[in-house]
Amino acid sequence: MSRPRKRLAGTSGSGNGCDAQRLFAIPGGVLKNRNPLVTDKGLSGKRTKTENSGEALAEVEDSNPQKTSATKNCVKNLSSHWLMKSEPESRLEKGVDVKFSIEDLKAQPKQTTCWDGVRNYQARNFLRAMKLGEEAFFYHSNCKEPGIAGLMKIVKEAYPDHTQFEKSNPHYDPSSKEDNPKWSMVDVQFVRMMKRFIPLAELKSYHQAHKATGGPLKNMTLFSRQRLSIQPLTQEEFDFVLSLEEKEPS
DNA sequence: GCCAACGTTGGC
DNA sequence: GCCAACGTTGGC
Numbered sequence A: 001m002s003r004p005r006k007r008l009a010g011t012s013g014s015g016n017g018c019d020a021q022r023l024f025a026i027p028g029g030v031l032k033n034r035n036p037l038v039t040d041k042g043l044s045g046k047r048t049k050t051e052n053s054g055e056a057l058a059e060v061e062d063s064n065p066q067k068t069s070a071t072k073n074c075v076k077n078l079s080s081h082w083l084m085k086s087e088p089e090s091r092l093e094k095g096v097d098v099k100f101s102i103e104d105l106k107a108q109p110k111q112t113t114c115w116d117g118v119r120n121y122q123a124r125n126f127l128r129a130m131k132l133g134e135e136a137f138f139y140h141s142n143c144k145e146p147g148i149a150g151l152m153k154i155v156k157e158a159y160p161d162h163t164q165f166e167k168s169n170p171h172y173d174p175s176s177k178e179d180n181p182k183w184s185m186v187d188v189q190f191v192r193m194m195k196r197f198i199p200l201a202e203l204k205s206y207h208q209a210h211k212a213t214g215g216p217l218k219n220m221t222l223f224s225r226q227r228l229s230i231q232p233l234t235q236e237e238f239d240f241v242l243s244l245e246e247k248e249p250s
Numbered sequence B, C: 001g002c003c004a005a006c007g008t009t010g011g012c
Helices: A037-043 A049-053 A055-059 A065-071 A102-107 A121-129 A200-213 A235-244
Strands: A081-086 A112-114 A135-140 A147-160 A184-199 A230-233
Touching: A081 A147, A081 A235, A102 A135, A102 A147, A102 A184, A121 A184, A121 A230, A135 A235, A147 A200, A184 A200, A200 A235, A230 A235
Parallel strands: A081 A135
Antiparallel strands: A081 A230, A112 A184, A135 A147, A147 A184
């Protein structure tokens, strides 16, 4: 049951029931630990059950589990930029179309949506590390042309993903209890389209080249952890991807 | 549609 | 706690 990619609850494009209050719920105390230990361990390339299953982490939470579980062990300064995957083409999952493209995001009220359906502990921990105002690339996956389509920003920090409790939802998780939710989501708002679509293939060719030259994309998570649906980018990675907008497609 | 990569589950 | 079997992700 790993479902790292965003799925809209119910029909895509329609209101999803979590837009109403979010823009006005501005959490205080924004400047806390920025990075989870999992992040650090994760990036080191180790892979163990404990690290990936986040269950241990879930136990180590303080009074604000949705936001702080991942930040218990702070490393430092790893990331305030993100990449989030979503499928822009129709695909049925338990009879529900999980399509959600950047155009769909633009069409939402306030161009904002809750990023529900993430069912992978590592991805969830990254969601919980996200801070208000941070920027994320909207990545189109599992489609004709995978790649980075645009930019969005975090407008509400992690809170419980209501779809985990909805039996009819494709991402229903019977093992999660209302008084101790397992899964989190954030709200994101459309910022802009990329000036041009940045295809995965192009990113990959830079990644390959940079592995040899030590360039900015040499360790990009998109390639080192190909299945992770929510991933951090370093400042250098983020800036480099943005710089590609100005270049000719390669 | 294929299948490599890789996360999760559960028996032991 | 190990690890084989299984299921999913997602590029191609």
